[in-house]
Amino acid sequence: MSARTIYAPLRIEARALRRGLREFDGADGGRNGQAPVQVLTTGYGPARATAAAARIARSGAGMLAVGGVGGALTDELALGDLVVASEVTDGVTTVSCPSAPLLAGELRRAGLKVRIGKIATVDHVVRGGGHAALAATGAIAVDMESASLLAGANGCPAVVVRAISDTPAQPVVSPRIVAGGLAALRSLRLAAPSLARWAAAVSPRQVVLASPRSFCAGVERAIEIVERVLEQRGAPVYVRKQIVHNTRVVARLADLGAIFVDELDEVPDGATVVYSAHGVSPAVRQEAARRGLDAIDATCPLVSKVHVEARRFAADGYLVALIGHAGHEEVEGTMGEAPSSMTLVQTADDVASLRPANPDKVAYLMQTTLSAQEAGGVVDALLDRFPSARGPGSDDICYATTNRQQAVQSIAGRSDLVLVAGSANSSNSLRLVETARRAGTRAYLIDGPEDIELGWLAGASVVGITAGASAPPEVVGQITQALSGLGSVQTSEVVVAAETIQFGLPKEVR
DSSP states (O other): OEEEEESSSSSHHHHHHHHHHHTTTTTTGGGGGOOOOOEEEEOOSSSHHHHHHHHHHHOOOOOTEEEEEESSSSTSSSOOOOOEEEEEEEESSEETTHHHHHHHHHHHHHHHHHHHEEEEOSOOOOTHHHHHHHHHTTEEEEEESHHHHHHSTSSOOOOEEEEEOOOOSSOOOSSSTTTHHHHHHHHHHHHHHHHHHHHHHHHOOOEEEEESSOOOHHHHHHHHHHHHHHHOOOOEEEEEEEESSSSHHHHHHHHEEEEESSSSSSSSOOEEEEEEEOOOOHHHHHHHHHTTTTEEEEEOOOHHHHHHHHHHHHHTOOOEEEOOTOOOOHHHHHHHHSSEEEEEEEEGGGGGGOSSSSSTTTEEEEEEEEOOOHHHHHHHHHHHHHOOBBBBBBBBSSSHHHHHHHHHHHHTOOSSSEEEEEOTTHHHHHHHHHHHTTOOOOOOOSSSOOOOOOHHHHOOOOEEEETTTTTTHHHHHHHHHHHHHHSEEEEEEEEEOOOOOOOOOOOOGO
């Protein structure tokens, strides 16, 4: 059992790290099958770091974690802030640190203030205009050892964290006495447990990708509608609710000029408003018309299909049981089509409380993002109590939801851990987590790599990855890239269906 090692340039930095490890239960005791963590000093400055790098290379170390203090290159960083290197450079050689988001997320969950960015390694103390010159290269922090040390990594997993001890406004007094040193050392001590968790997670892995994954046709259509409206009419464009349930998508569109509102009373009279992919009730449409709003409908056509079915059943005198989740925007919009004729049924137990005027005139519809297993149990209960109950003409649960659930089920059995990319308010993403867990596999919902807890990865040699229908495709690549910073990654893909469906755009944006 080889030791896991954290390298610190100075003894005072090493002492801070060791103290943090002692305070971390089991981090330096080799418990739970983990090798102990040791902290070694490398010496101050690039010459000593280069000598240390040669020793590290000869030792055949399987990982390289560097912790110490550093200087900020901009005043956006404060004393005691932590910088996790996305890459380190000495101006000639640049070494990437792909696992930076994983460590940064762990540090943030520990309550520490963290930035990810480039760290520049120099051979002198930076003073005066030197800060601006280095910042112009894209670096946000500076040190005198990291690039030299990572040269000894020989491509093995490496990570660097520096606690800010000086800033352009509070510069270095001498090479060893820095303003903010106490704040930096305190942050370094608190960062030590996260560095230990990073080291424990280092391992080669297999990554199994589920396919289909990520955007469905309805989500792509809704996003394109907002993009086209912004391009054709200019910002601002108002969007009622989140266009799709994903924080990354919403943030990107907001940067382009979309303004997301909860209700129409936040939209100025006469302005352009886009309805989200989840649909709206007739009452919302009527309010928009009364206010003279230029409304553009981005409702997913499969959701619109459920609305049509609701109106048809209600007009024929049926009590319509909508199987779905209370508070979800799709449910609210569908219920609004015939509120006096519809009732929400969330579980099989809710079926017992239904009191239709005519037991022979009961119909049921479904929220499109449910799991087939979840909805099927409710349908069985409805049919047991009301054998003549009518269902939709075709399955309400959308093809993309079903395909993604089947795909994640296919990878769960061969994975030690499943990561589902998606936001917490995404119903279809949550169903993917539930599907994997029903298969007996640990599964977690994450918006991106920064949400992955390093403890999940310890002992997980096969990681399954998928993404909800509202999650951007690129996030899966970001997760895989971050994992590659912990060791070599072999990637495979399991395909259960090919999706070729496309939906047309509304006439207002063609």
